[in-house]
Amino acid sequence: MVITFPNMGNVALAMQTLCQSLKIPYVLPGRNNKATLQIGSYYSPEEICLPFKLVLGNFIQSIEKGADTLLITGSCGPCRFGEYCELLMKILSKLGYNNLDFIVADLSSEIGIKEFMRRMSRISAASPISRSDKIKALYTAFKVVELCDKIDAMAYHLAGYETNKGECKQVLNEYKTKAFECKNPEEMMRLLDFYKKYFENISTNNNKDPLKISIIGEIFTIIEPFSNFYIEEKLMDYGVSTRRTLSPSWWVKNLILKPIKMDSKDINRAAGEYMPYAVGGHGRECVGEAVLAKGYGMDGAIQIYPLGCMPEVIAKSILPAIQRDKDFPIMTLIVDEVAGEAGYITRVEAFLDMLQSKKRHLKVQEPLVSRPVTVRCLGNHN
Amino acid sequence: MNIGVPRGLLYSKYHVFAETFLEEIGAKIVVSPATNKLILDEGVRYCVDDACLPMKVFHGHVSWLKDRCDAMLVPRFIGIKEKEYICPMFCGSIEMVSNNIPQLPCLIDTPICSTQNYKLSQWAKKTGSVLTKDENKIMAALDKALQRHGNSKTGFNDEGYPLKIGLIGHAYNIYDKFINMDLKKKLNGLGIGIITSEYINGADIADEAGKLFKKPFWTFAQEYYGAAVCIIKTKKADGIIYLSSFSCGIDSVVIELIKSETGDFPFMVLKLDEHTGEAGFDTRIEAFADMLKRRCGIGHNLS
Numbered sequence: 001m002v003i004t005f006p007n008m009g010n011v012a013l014a015m016q017t018l019c020q021s022l023k024i025p026y027v028l029p030g031r032n033n034k035a036t037l038q039i040g041s042y043y044s045p046e047e048i049c050l051p052f053k054l055v056l057g058n059f060i061q062s063i064e065k066g067a068d069t070l071l072i073t074g075s076c077g078p079c080r081f082g083e084y085c086e087l088l089m090k091i092l093s094k095l096g097y098n099n100l101d102f103i104v105a106d107l108s109s110e111i112g113i114k115e116f117m118r119r120m121s122r123i124s125a126a127s128p129i130s131r132s133d134k135i136k137a138l139y140t141a142f143k144v145v146e147l148c149d150k151i152d153a154m155a156y157h158l159a160g161y162e163t164n165k166g167e168c169k170q171v172l173n174e175y176k177t178k179a180f181e182c183k184n185p186e187e188m189m190r191l192l193d194f195y196k197k198y199f200e201n202i203s204t205n206n207n208k209d210p211l212k213i214s215i216i217g218e219i220f221t222i223i224e225p226f227s228n229f230y231i232e233e234k235l236m237d238y239g240v241s242t243r244r245t246l247s248p249s250w251w252v253k254n255l256i257l258k259p260i261k262m263d264s265k266d267i268n269r270a271a272g273e274y275m276p277y278a279v280g281g282h283g284r285e286c287v288g289e290a291v292l293a294k295g296y297g298m299d300g301a302i303q304i305y306p307l308g309c310m311p312e313v314i315a316k317s318i319l320p321a322i323q324r325d326k327d328f329p330i331m332t333l334i335v336d337e338v339a340g341e342a343g344y345i346t347r348v349e350a351f352l353d354m355l356q357s358k359k360r361h362l363k364v365q366e367p368l369v370s371r372p373v374t375v376r377c378l379g380n381h382n
Numbered sequence: 383m384n385i386g387v388p389r390g391l392l393y394s395k396y397h398v399f400a401e402t403f404l405e406e407i408g409a410k411i412v413v414s415p416a417t418n419k420l421i422l423d424e425g426v427r428y429c430v431d432d433a434c435l436p437m438k439v440f441h442g443h444v445s446w447l448k449d450r451c452d453a454m455l456v457p458r459f460i461g462i463k464e465k466e467y468i469c470p471m472f473c474g475s476i477e478m479v480s481n482n483i484p485q486l487p488c489l490i491d492t493p494i495c496s497t498q499n500y501k502l503s504q505w506a507k508k509t510g511s512v513l514t515k516d517e518n519k520i521m522a523a524l525d526k527a528l529q530r531h532g533n534s535k536t537g538f539n540d541e542g543y544p545l546k547i548g549l550i551g552h553a554y555n556i557y558d559k560f561i562n563m564d565l566k567k568k569l570n571g572l573g574i575g576i577i578t579s580e581y582i583n584g585a586d587i588a589d590e591a592g593k594l595f596k597k598p599f600w601t602f603a604q605e606y607y608g609a610a611v612c613i614i615k616t617k618k619a620d621g622i623i624y625l626s627s628f629s630c631g632i633d634s635v636v637i638e639l640i641k642s643e644t645g646d647f648p649f650m651v652l653k654l655d656e657h658t659g660e661a662g663f664d665t666r667i668e669a670f671a672d673m674l675k676r677r678c679g680i681g682h683n684l685s
Contacts, residue, residue: 047634076599078467083635086596090642280470308629313432314474321481
């Protein structure tokens with residue numbers, strides 16, 4: 001059994017640690033790239049959403065490298081994500097990959113705890129370590145993804161305040177590369193601790209007042225940087241501080257708290273006024289965060305979702321109302337396999353320009369037109 | 383009190399129920415006219431551009447009704463079976479409509495979750511309370527509506543044509559003659575009768591859907607997949623046309639699932655959107671009809 005899993009931001013790092021400590025052979029999906037997307041969209045149904053195309057691309061690439069067991073999380077509606085496993089099975093068997101084993105981690109509340117344990121036992125049976133060590137391994141993996149998310153969040157936030165321009169982005173990339181090379185969990189934890197401390201002590205200028213943007217939208221496309229053209233890193237180049245609530249560790253915590261209805265209460269409460277009923281996916285979270293963002297001191301929000309994502313289309317209908325009620329600019333970016341990067345960047349730059357002048361205008365407290373407008377160049381000219 | 387009922391989305395499936403219920407509790411019903419160019423244009427104007435065609439059409443109907451009624455029934459269908467859904471868009475249809483279209487009258491938006499009887503009666507009580515305080519009247523209306531709904535039958539099963547195809551797809555695509563450019567008439571004109579999923583045995587459909595690794599959690603996805611596979615296996619028809627609308631999330635999955643079962647059974651997908659040109663549509667249907675005729679050995683007049 002050689003296990004593999006989809007590449008989805010920091011999830012891959014957690015899974016790498018988990019497989020290492022369980023001593024299960026695994027194939028690490030490489031970082032998503034053009035080839036992944038090309039393979040994925042070639043074999044996918046035309047109108048399925050972008051995450052599916054990337055997941056399929058990941059799997060085909062990993063199978064070529066020798067993986068034979070595919071691990072994928074599931075859900076039971078109403079969004080398309082829950083049907084991924086069925087489609088993957090059909091498509092991969094059509095492509096001639098017949099000896100594959102699928103482990104679908106559906107919610108235990110949907111398929112029953114017995115079935116859930118049966119599915120999970122297929123992974124744990126392949127591991128030679130003791131039961132208590134397995135639980136420890138699971139805990140370490142969660143710790144890893146939590147730490148990674150924390151470091152990422154710090155880096156994205158501090159990018160607006162850093163004294164040495166570009167430091168945050170450079171260090172962020174450095175740690176990601178090193179993390180994928182870690183051979184065992186202990187090494188990973190040491191590395192992450194080091195970088196966490198690094199970011200805690202990074203030199204910043206707190207007198208700066210950078211633009212602050214909240215990234216909201218569909219979870220896959222906001223946590224997997226390839227699918228959104230590395231938007232957070234691009235915003236770091238512009239000296240913008242970004243904030244994002246949805247992350248792999250948030251998702252895990254949310255899932256655990258859901259049965260007792262303690263999941264992200266603040267977001268749901270905030271969304272309630274505009275969207276009283278859940279619509280699947282993370283549509284409600286998107287609305288809730290848009291409502292809350294201004295209170296966090298954000299200047300604007302960017303909603304990102306894959307073309308045709310049903311819950312986010314509903315959220316998109318509601319965002320203009322929030323924009324109007326709260327005087328809070330929100331831009332929507334839709335990604336798919338044919339989205340052109342240049343047009344995309346132009347839109348982001350225009351949005352930043354707009355936020356910048358709005359901010360200046362608010363600070364001066366007088367009409368913008370009466371002042372000579374100096375447009376700050378937002379390009380990466382350092 | 384005038385209550386508007388938009389002739390969009392699941393109207394074709396549940397109009398008997400809705401109209402009977404509202405009439406029985408003493409409402410005067412205003413139903414929007416069959417979809418036309420004006421309604422479609424209005425819908426496209428108001429709705430977000432990423433939504434599917436039926437949703438845009440629905441916006442058009444709501445917009446037509448907004449000045450012509452005192453309240454509007456915009457049903458929020460959560461599900462009609464336990465642990466199953468219709469589509470995320472249906473759960474949020476009210477939010478879409480109310481945020482996209484200005485100056486709407488009061489919307490009756492109680493969620494419908496007809497998985498159990500008591501949930502349905504809760505819906506009826508809340509909806510009925512707009513008009514009457516008399517609970518007995520509401521419950522009587524509900525019973526009558528359910529009974530009439532049970533007796534009503536939708537769907538097509540044409541007899542007497544040399545060829546027959548299964549026409550599968552969402553009710554709001556199949557029964558809206560404007561957006562599908564009267565596909566039934568076109569097919570009948572080519573000597574093809576149609577059978578829809580309502581005429582396939584429900585038990586067989588459930589059986590086929592149950593064979594999947596994971597039974598689809600969309601009620602209609604199960605129905606369409608099961609019906610299509612039944613037609614393929616029992617050869618109830620000579621081919622299948624799947625009528626889908628652009629960017630329908632459910633169809634993107636169902637079509638792929640059906641395709642993996644077709645083998646060499648004739649199967650064609652027709653996509654609808656607000657730009658669909660009729661000529662290209664006709665050509666595809668004619669080509670499919672020709673192919674079926676040749677396959678079944680009818681009319682070798684190809685000279």
